[in-house]
Amino acid sequence: MAELRELAAGLFAGRGGALVLDSIAGMGKTSLLGAFSRLSAEDPGLRRLRLVGARCHPGIGPGLVYGPVVDLMLPLAKGVKQPGPVRQFLSFTRRGVVRTAPELLSAMVPGLGMAFTIGQEVTQASLATGSMPFDSLQPFQQGVALQIVEALVDLARSGDPILLTVDDVQHMDPSSMLVVDRLLHQLSDAPIGLVLSHTTDAVAGGGHAAMVEEMLQRWADDGVLTRRRLGGLPPDAVHELVRSTHPTAPAAYSEKLTRLTDGHAVFVRLCLDEWRPDAGDEVGLPPSLTRIVETRMGVLPAEDRELLAVAATQGPVFLSRVVASALGARDEDVMERLRRIAGTGLVELTSPPAWATEEESDCYRFQHGALWRVVYERQTPGQAWARHAAVARALTPERPRDDVPLPLRLEIAGHLRRGGPRCLAASAEAHAELARTAATEGLSFAEAERHCEEALRAVRALPAGDAARDRLLIQVTELLLSLTEVRWRGSSTPTGGPDIDALAADAEAAAARCGLPELRIRTALLRGKTLLATRGLVPSLTKLREAVDLAEEHGDPVALFVARVEYGRQVSKRRLSDGLAQLREAERLYATDPRLGDREDPVLQHARNLGEMQLGVSLFDSGDLGEALERLRRCTERLAGETLRAELPIVLNYLAQVYTALGEEAEAEEVLRRALEFEAERGGDSGWHAYNAALLAQLLVRHPARGAEGVRLMEQAWAETERTWLANLVPIVRNLYAQTLLEAAEPPADALERAGRLAVDTVLETRNSGMIRSEIAALSLRSRVLLAQGDRTEAEVSAREALRVLDEVGDMPALRTEEVLYRSAVVLRETGNHAEARSLLGRARAVIARKAESIPDERLREGFLRNVPLNRAVLDAEWGER
Structure with a gap:
């Protein structure tokens, strides 16, 4: 508590800071944050502090894109005088009308809506063509995080200091982690404090919890936050709890309670609940938390124990309507039974999630997470499967809707995932759709990747030979490989990822079984890319040539144009004349086939841009500097006027190469600095940013006065190249x-x-x-x-x-x-x-x-x-x- 007060005091002096409270479950982290919140409201020295809290939800987990960020931003945004449309938009959130966090954040952060829109369109185009590595897309996500942090800092500097608290950070989604990362590096001179509570139980099991632990430690090593491990409650705190809860308990009781529980907050709380005056100073502590919970539940009728088991299946927070539906009982009966059970202290009424605010249902939560876990784990595997499936059905809208809120979709998908063999197909569909939403709407590629892996797990467990299974396998594989491409480091498996070429081969085989030409073309292109990473250029070119041949046979001009551009780009690396021929033919096709004239189609525009600039630089490489310069100038001017400008750093790179080759070093430097500034505004590492920095360094080192600067820039460019690692x-x-x-x-x-x-x-x-x-x-x-x-x-x-x-x-x-x-x-x-x-x-x-x-x-x-x-x-x- 003293450290929290010290952090808050520093905020009034303009010094930000961050603190992580680490402990195993039940040590009272949440209680400590709650106590500090009450203290800040009562202490005259802290009353001006704007204290805003959020919690990462274990039931939904890290799939809730920007979830805690939205929860922190909303109260701050509502405290600012907002224009009418924004005020109206924020009012929708109270009724659960707004579907996505990007929509909500865009209303609160100036300029963020455009960033999301551009990033979404680029992502959709890249997924559709498969020809742009996600290295070119990640800067959009970095840019979103930077804009959110800048808005937070502006809010803090325009009013009283802000202290942000986030409970259960082990469940935080990667997009929010990225925002935290950017925020931590700006706290030193901003009146913002950040306190994170972190439960360490699941770290040893790997997965997302281990990733969060790694990030927390990295931040601590960088000196941007302090970690404090909480042990049990000290004896004086236990004594105070005993005195306030049971004033008549003997003094010796608190001493024994401290000794036996080691101050573990959950055990202390449960033992206090069990104490009776006739027990004196005896502490009746069963050997485990499970025994305590079983003892308390043993007084309930069997049907109420079943009701609690179903409730625990929905999660730590549950709705009476969902429990009633899963049990096949009347809503009114279940509401009454839950009201009675609440009298035992096992559950308590709480506010419903935003998407359920208009439901005619009561919302309850288990007294604490440890109790919920014990109740949930008392089920057999078969019971859990059946109950998760029933909860998923109860949560799913009766009629298909396009406006189902993301938290509800995540909850449904989680229950389908745990619903056993009968839910495999539905689970695969739900996670595949969530993956696409996370990538294209939230620019949250880590979350999308995790959903893809869940969808693939479910798809592979389905019976072979089903056409729907094959189509889903292709769809999910395409997305997963696009998302992981930036981690392909010349081996078959990206760090922590699947065998990329085996996945692409499976998708190719599935396309052959489906017999649809468009799927065969797409999977051939995909396989060409994985072969390039795993076995080199020659096998890749064979597969890309096959994609061109398939597209010619199929007679689809869009597929043929995209395939020819991709093949031309890659074959140029082996034989420049072949690449030029392919790219010229793609250009002729684009100019003569009216079916390729849709300028609103992001797939076509993306392929056109890549083909046009590649043809320009290939002409340069073959020695035709005059035409290359003219083409690349025109392409640069056209791309600079587009909304997306995703390929702008690439064409500027090519143009700078031509200027350098012509001896126009001043023009080359100007173009390269323009490219670097463009990507710096988006933020984050990029392979093309590194390449442009390397070209600039090469210019600088030729001059004695700038040589040292050039060498430093080159070292930075190589370090960024190693981090992004685009194979080409x-x-x-x-x-x-x-x-x-x-x-x-x-x-x-x-x-x-x-x-x-x-x-x-x-x-x-x-x-x-x-x-x-x-x-x-x-x-x-x-x-x-x-x-x-x-x-x-x-x-x-x-x-x-x-x-x-x-x-x-x-x-x-x-x-x-x-x-x-x-x-x-x-x-x-x-x-x-x-x-x-x-x-x-x-x-x-x-x-x-x-x-x-x-x-x-x-x-x-x-x-x-x-x-x-x-x-x-x-x-x-x-x-x-x-």
Whole structure:
């Protein structure tokens, strides 16, 4: 209590802070928070404190997206003078009319509605095409969290200090955890306090509780919160409880009670309930909490014990109507029986959840969570299955509705999940729909992933051969793999996730059984992506080519366009000319088929954007700088005017590469800073943010005055790349890191060693992944390192290997052919191979001349020839006979 008071006092001085109260169940954390709430209302020094509390509900658990955030924001928002429409909207929440937390948060946080809308549309487009990794979507979720926190801080600074309390944080949803994370890092100079109560019982069992524990400890290690473990109540507190509850009890009774219960709040409370004056100082403590509960329930008739068991099946909080329906009894009879049972202290009346406020039903809660758990666990597995199924039926609206509130949907799904074999199909459907809602409406990808896993578990338990089962399997697998894609790290299983290629193969087999061409095309595209991550580019291209062929056979222009764009993007990494051909054909298809003209279709627009920018950068990679620049400029202008702008960081990356290649470094830097600022506003890590930072670092290190800044930025870019780990970007950024170390005007002392290790890592990785472009670049970089270290023999080996692969495959994306030729020529000249070196130099000059011819603007052409360091070195080299 003293620490809570100290935290509150600091708020009035503008110092925020956070405290976590840890303990096992029943140690009185909730009681402590309640006591502090009462104290703050009575203490003159704390009366100005705005104390707002929320609780994470164990019955619904971490699926209630932004649940505690909404509960904390609502009282604060209602205390502010709101405009009419917002006031009306908030009034709807009291009647349970508002369906989703995003709707409610959007009404309370300025600008948040637009962020949700844009994020939802991007997510829907990405799920529909499967061609955008969720790395590009996560910043929207990060941005939502930042806006919520900024609104909280503004509320705190515009009035009296705020103390937020959240009970049972072990049940908090990941989206709310993200908000807490952002808030904790802004508390030091904001008049906001945060107190979290955390029950540690389930941590050892892993799962969500272990994830919450890990986050709490990480925050404690970062110094943004303090953890305090609560033990039993101290002797003086137990003595005070005895005195206030049973004034006539002997003094020795409180001493014995403390000794026997070790101050455990639940045991203390239950023993006090059982004490009778004739017991004197004897403490009748059964050996376990279960025995205490069984003793108290033993006085009830059998039918009332059954009633409580059904009530416990609904959860710690339950409705009389639901219990009556599950029992097949009259509502009035059950309400009367519950009124009598409440007299025993086992249950008590409480406020109903928002979605049930208009029901003609009484709402009760068990006296505490430990008691509820004991009652619930007294059932047999068969009884629990049957009762959960009955509760799910009672909660489900009689007629299908589109406006069922999310908390109710979550509760129904939870009962279906526990309802045994007969509920498997319904459970799979419910969790699949919740997953899509969480991803597309709440931008809550962790929750969506968990629902997908539950849906898959139920689907796999259904009898094989059922068409509905197969369609559901495909739907859930597509969503789950899209959600986990950012964690595919060149292996079959993302951290903590399923075997991705096995899942995709199962979905592909299910599509074949269904016989629907559109499903076969989608699952072939999906399998192509998992093969890219698990077995490399070559098997992936085979499957993506199959998707194109299937789409051509089917005659669906939308499916064919999407498949051709995806195949063209990927095959470019292996053979640039093939990729250009596919992308040009996709462009022709888009321009000539009127069925592809729907500009409101996010699937088509997303595929069009990716195809258009990929064609532009592929033209650049093949040496047509003039057309590439013109196309990418047009694409950038068009995307900048769109609402979503999801692909903007990608096209800005490509445009900056062209400007850099033309020697227009100021323009390239401006474009890259624009891209970085755009993603910084959304917040969170992003693979493309890292790539853009790496390109900017490469520009900076060339100048002595900015070299140190460039190296630091490159180190940050690589760290972000490791965190996001997009398989196609990792080797590119790693090579940029090595190149930056080699070309820095003032390189670090260990630059050569670090660059060498990075190049070797890329060579090893790309020989498994099939990313030939990055393998060639890494071999060339390694030859430069070895030459600088004096190992000419090995430098020549690496240089010749880079040339061999380049001659075999031709021009490649994200690779300058003239640079590989020139760097290899330098190595061969140093090893005495002068004729070969001059030949390679001539080839490099020819490539540069061809690129120069593609630039119609005379100023740009001259800048390309004289302002690009590599081009200058190639053109100015004078390697005569020795």
